Structure formats: C-alpha cells, structure tokens
Amino acid sequence: MTNLWRLSYTKLLSQLSQTKSLNPGLQIQAHLTKIGLLNDSKHRNHLINLYSKCGAFDYAWKLLDESPEPDLVSWSSLISGYAKNGFGKDAIWAFFKMHSLDLKCNEFTFPSVLKACSIEKELFLGKQIHGIVVVTGFESDVFVANTLVVMYAKCGELLDSRLLFEEIPERNVVSWNALFSCYTQNDFFSEAMRMFGDMIVSGVRPDEYSLSNILNACTGLGDIVQGKKIHGCLVKLGYDSDPFSSNALVDMYAKGGNLKDAITFFDEIVVPDIVSWNAIIAGCVLHECHHQAIDMLNQMRSSGIWPNMFTLSSALKACAALELPGLGQGLHSLLIKKDIILDPFVSVGLIDMYCKCDLTKDARLIYDLMPGKDLIALNAMISGYSQNEADNACLDLFVQTFTQGIGFDQTTLLAVLNSAAGLQASNVCKQVHALSVKSGFQCDTFVINSLVDSYGKCSQLDDAATIFDECPTPDLPSFTSLITAYALLGRGEEAMKLYLKLQGMGLKPDSFVCSSLLNACANLSAYEQGKQIHAHVLKFGFMSDVFAGNSLVNMYAKCGSIEDANCAFSEVPRKGIVSWSAMIGGLAQHGYAKKALHLFGEMLKDGVSPNHITLVSVLYACNHAGLVEEANKYFETMKDSFGIEPTQEHYACMIDVLGRAGKLDDAIDLVNKMPFEANASVWGALLGAARIHKNVEVGQRAAEMLFNLQPEKSGTHVLLANIYASVGLWGDVAKVRRLMKDSRVKKEPGMSWIEIKDSIYTFIVGDRSHSRSDEIYAKLEELGQLMAKAGYVPMVDTDLHDVERKQKEILLSYHSEKLAVAFGLIATPPGAPIRVKKNLRICLDCHTAFKFICKIVSREIIIRDINRFHHFKDGSCSCGDYW
Structure with a gap:
C-alpha cells in the first residue's frame, strides 16, 4: 500500500510540475510531512522540481537545505528552474554550489547550466563547461550538443556553433532548429535559408519551429515568394488578389484550422463568388461555428448569390448540429425548387439533418424516395435510427437491405450493434458477431470495441470478456466498455482488476473509465479504492467533468461517507438533475431526511426540475424518518407540480x-x-x-x-x-x-463485505475460511462478554432454527456482519471507522449488538444493508431504531 501511495504522490507531483500548479504542491508537501513521507528522496525531488518551475525558489531552497543529502536530481531541478525562468546568474551560482559538493553533472544538468551561460553571455564559463562535457563523455548526447550550439551562437561565436553542429553524429530537427535560430537572431538570413534546404535534402522533416525561424529569415531577406511557400504552403507562389487564389486561401485556412484567418482573407475578397461562400460556410461548419455558418448563408442570399448543392449540404449540417428542423425544412424546399433534391449527396445530407432533429420518419421518406440507394445512404439512415433509439427500425432496415445485397461496412455494423445493445438482444449480437468474423471485421478495433460494449449491455459478460481477451491490442475504448459492463452488473472486483491492467499497459484513463470505476467502488462499498480513483480524477484533471463529479457523489454516499459525498457535490461545476438526485438519494439512504428535503428545495430554487428518481429519493427520505404528511404531500402533488405520473x-x-x-x-x-x-x-x-x-x-x-x-x-x-x-x-x-x-427454494445466504487495505473480504454466517479466523472468533468472544456485562441479551426470537436457546445464541453470534466487524476491529487502526456492506437487511439482534459494540470499542460502525445505512456511534444508531 505504501509503495502504491508513493507512486500516486510522485505521479501527481509530476503532473503539477507540468501545469506549474504551486498551491496544490504546497498542500501535498504539508500532507507528506504529516504522514512522514517528506524525507523520501523521490517526493522531495519532485517538490523541488515543482517549486523551481513555478519560480518559488525560497520553497525549493528550504527543501534543499533540509535534505540530509541532496542529490544530483535535486540540484538539477533547481538549476533548470532558474534557467527556464531566465535567472541565469542564480542558475550559475547554484551550479557552483553543487560542484563544490563534488556532485557530477549529467545529460540533464549540462543543458540547464549552458542555457544559463547563454542568458548571461558567459562565454568563458560556457567553454569551461564544454570541457567538462567532453571529459565526462556527454558530447555525443544530442540534447547537450544542441544546447552547446545555441550557447556559442548566443555568445557571438557562430563559427564554433556551426562546427559543433557539424560534429553532431545524428542531427534531429532540434539540432537544425538550434542552428536556424542562431543564424536568424544574428541576421545571417541567407545562410539560414541555405541550411533549410540542406535539412530538407537530408530527410529531416521540419516542424513548426523550423518554419517559424525560416519565415523570419524570409522576412529578413524580403523574399515574399519564399515566405509564402514556407508558410505551411498556405500561400501559393505568386499569390495576389486573383479570385481563384483568394478562394483557395479561404478554403485552405478554414480546413487548416485557422478560421479567423480564413474569415480575414474572405473579407478581403471584393466580390465573393459562389466558391468563396461555399468555402467559408463549410469552414464554419467544420469548426462547429454553426450559427456563424447560418449567418453566412443569409449574407450570401442577401448579396444576390443563390446557394448550390454544396452550399446547402453544409447548411444542412449546421441545421443538424443546432437541431433546427424548421430551417432544415426550408432548405429542403429550396432544394426541391432548385431541382437538385435527387442528388445522392444532398439526399444523405437531408437524412442526416432529419435524424439529428429526431424526425426519423421524414428521414425515412427521403431514403425511400432515393432512386439508387447506396451504402452511404443506408449508413446515414441506420445510424440515425440507432442514435434516436429507434432500435427495432434499425435492425429491420438492416435485415431488409442485407437481403437486397446492398452490403455493409464498419459504420453499419457499429449502428446495428448499438441498437442490439439498446434492445438487450444478445441473440442479435451473436449473429452480428458471426457476420463480422465471416466478413473479415474480426480485427477491426472499432467493431471489436462495439462487440465488447454490446455484449456487456446484454449482460453477456463472459462473451464480452472473451472478445476483449482475443483483441491483440486493446485500446482505451475496449477497456472502457468492459469496465463499464462489469461495474453495471455488480462485478466491481473484475472492474478494478481490469483497471490495473489498463494502467500496466501505459494507457491513460478518461473520465468515463473513472466514472465506471467509481460506480464499481460504490457497488462494493470500497471506500479506500474509491478514494484512489478520486485521486486519479484529480490527477488527470477530470474534476470539471460532470459525469465524474456525479459518480464521486454516488461513490462516497454508497461507501458510507456522506461528508465526502457532500464535498464532491459542492465541487460539481454544472449541477444537473443527476447531481442533485445523487446527493438527495445519498442523504436519504443515510437517514438525513430533513437535509434531503432541504436540498430538494434548493434544487427547485436553482431551476432544476426533478425526475422520477429524484422523487423516489424524496419519498424514501420521508419513509425512513416517519414523515408521513410530507411524503403524502409530495406523492399527491407530483403530477400537478412536476408533471410526473407515479x-x-x-x-x-x-x-x-x-x-x-x-x-x-x-x-x-x-x-x-x-x-x-x-x-x-x-x-x-x-x-x-x-x-x-x-x-x-x-x-x-x-x-x-x-x-x-x-x-x-x-x-x-x-x-x-x-x-x-x-x-x-x-x-x-x-x-x-x-x-x-x-418448493426447492433456498434461503439466500447472508453475506457481508469489508474493505481492508485495497482488498475486499467476504464473510458468510459461521465463516471460518479466513486466515485469521481464530483471531476473529476470539474477538467476538471478547465482545460477547463485554456486551453481556453492559446488559446485552441475545434476541433469540429472531432466529428461526428449531434448536435450543443456547444454540440460537451461538448462531446469532456468528452472523456475517458480526464476523466482518470483528475482522475490521483487528485489522484496522484504533479509532478508524468500520465500514461493512451486507446483501440482506440487517437483523434486529445484530442491530442491537452493534449499538453495544460501538460504545465498547469507541468506534463508529457503518453498516450498509439492502435498505439503508446504519451509523452506529456512542451506543445509538442513526436510524433511531426506525427501520
């Protein structure tokens, strides 16, 4: 566990260093000090690196001074921080201090101190360090060599810089960039251009820094033609105000990711033609500026230019994205007037628009009227059905077109599998699976992931796991699908194991994976594991994700910590009905009826309307607090007040x-x-x-x-x-x-679970399978004696076995929840709360016993049974014995 935490802290500190987040780092340092891990060299070095990158050198020096033996990593981090923040003199002073301690530089220290020499123009010192580089054998390191090239150039020694460049055995793009930077900054523009040509011939591909430097060289030379060529081929040779060139520029900038420049070039066109308008409207749609696309369309029509099918195709995409069926129908009418309605390209656009506006009947009418239906049209229609949850229609159309020989591709299979999952039609999944194998899609990653997802949603976890295991290179969506399926079907332990495998493969989880894992932890009542996933949510920056936030609220509530749930709820950025319902439900399950009803009122004030789940939670809260009148009020008015039928x-x-x-x-x-x-x-x-x-x-x-x-x-x-x-x-x-x-009805065995140090332990009545059974039963014996002295009398009437009283007392003593609590008492630190989950309703005798036990051991005991949470503390239960 300790190693796992150390790994978590170092990863988190590394992430904070990348984002230069100082305050969280200070909080982590305080926490590490508190738990005694600050002296760990990895933690200390990560903190020094963070503080140095943030420019908080006082904190970095304090850690360095307090370190018993600061190592090379500590000093390198400090020197690098000074250099990157432009404090060359301080970096050099730190280097001398490090050198006096007889610590040797490495490939990470040299570039930083050489950069400091560049900043301060310390050529003499730079040459001395160059000598150390040679003596220590780091001259062949490309990173060190590149920094030497820059250092000599910035100190005015261009010849030495060029000679060093020539000696680099395997020049990469950074090496070339270093030389370009040297020449352009020293006004040797022609030499920079010549060297750029040499780089291209050598086969090294230029990057954005190469192009930026060479553009500066072109500017310096006044060579506008070369500048246009180098400028990402955005401006072709000989560009002027020619309409064709202008249109090409608009289209290129729009498709190249710079809509602002595209609009600038468009605005400079004196009289835009149809091609100009099509380029800019398509660009707006591409950049998801759909309102702007519609505005451009209106301007185009006002200018007297009528749209053609390319214009209208782009406009239909904007209508689809904005879900504007009225405008889409107007464009449809225009297409009919222009007599281009039968064009397949336009028809597919109409199908897509109507489907995204949830008008699948209109889309189907367009599809049926198409004279020559192809696979693109079929996919648009089938995908539209699937996205609108018209799953039966999706499957029917697929069967119909399959028999007609239209064929299918990856897109078709994905839509059909999604609809099969929506219907939980496992037989259809199996048929599509067989079809995909027969058609050669068994290695298609998207189809594999969809199969895993569909089998999971059909509760066919073994089939889903088989598909996953057969995948040669499972990716994040593969893991997400199976983890989600495990979590939804209550197999949380498998979900957690799969997450560990995901991490072992070096994949970074997304917010959906974290949400599914949090739901798995909630089902298992795995509080500690849930906290670890929470740490990952923080580490990967998912706290702004509503799904992750809602899952955190749900997890903490179902793990027995309503305080943590409330904290998570307060941090959800945009609280929707799921957020409010999760918190209200959590409060209700924990017996905080008045707080739940108050929060319900706050939700209504916030303008959020309840759904049927919210009202179930409200009634549940009233139920477990005996608030009959309040419950009746909500029940009687739910239809009139909220439009929800009971x-x-x-x-x-x-x-x-x-x-x-x-x-x-x-x-x-x-x-x-x-x-x-x-x-x-x-x-x-x-x-x-x-x-x-x-x-x-x-x-x-x-x-x-x-x-x-x-x-x-x-x-x-x-x-x-x-x-x-x-x-x-x-x-x-x-x-x-x-x-x-x-009737051959078997009584469902009572089972209880408790989480200890990242592991979930299961107990059944009279269980002796645990390796520490002797200690557990000894603890129960001890507690039994102490409870008897305190006045506890076993409630033998709750046991239905036809045996003597003494035997009933023994049977009651070894209920699964009592075994779990006893194990928790011997396996957790003194004073720590005990959290146990039970699959059935807690029995009256156990409920009474835990009121005695919590007082005897001075611990809070939290039992989550099938109905609610019971917080036993100081001899009483949070339910007030009303359960």
Missing part, C-alpha cells in the same frame, strides 16, 4: 411510508387504488410493514401475492416466517420452512 416505485415507497407508520389500512387502500396491477416491490413493502407491526393477516395476503409473482425468492418465506415467529406461531414457522423445502 410509477410502481413511487407507490411502493408510499406504501412503505404508511406501513412503517402503522397505517396498514391506508397502505392497503392505496394498493387497491393503484391504476395498474401492483408488482413485487409494492407487495414487498406491504409484507415488510406487516413484519414490523406483527400483522399476520396482512403479511399472509402480501406473501401469497409474492409467491405468485416471485416463487423463487426466499426473502418472502423468511419474512413470513419472521411474522409467525414474532407472535409465537412456531407451527406456522415450521410450515413455511417445509414449503421452502418442497
């Missing part, structure tokens, strides 16, 4: 609210008034209420409905048996157990 989930929440509050008759009335047949969640809520209030009649009715809806679920049998046991009907308890046996 779903099964909302009814289940409301029935649970009434049931927990003892209003069973009202709960039953609400079930009877539902506009649709109640599902299992509704009857489950009623059964839970019957258990709380020991109402056998209501419990039997709810259980009968659940036996019909979910005969394979053991939870119904267990709850019904608990109701019978609570009123002493042990004969009925036995009947339920026989019914389970006869």
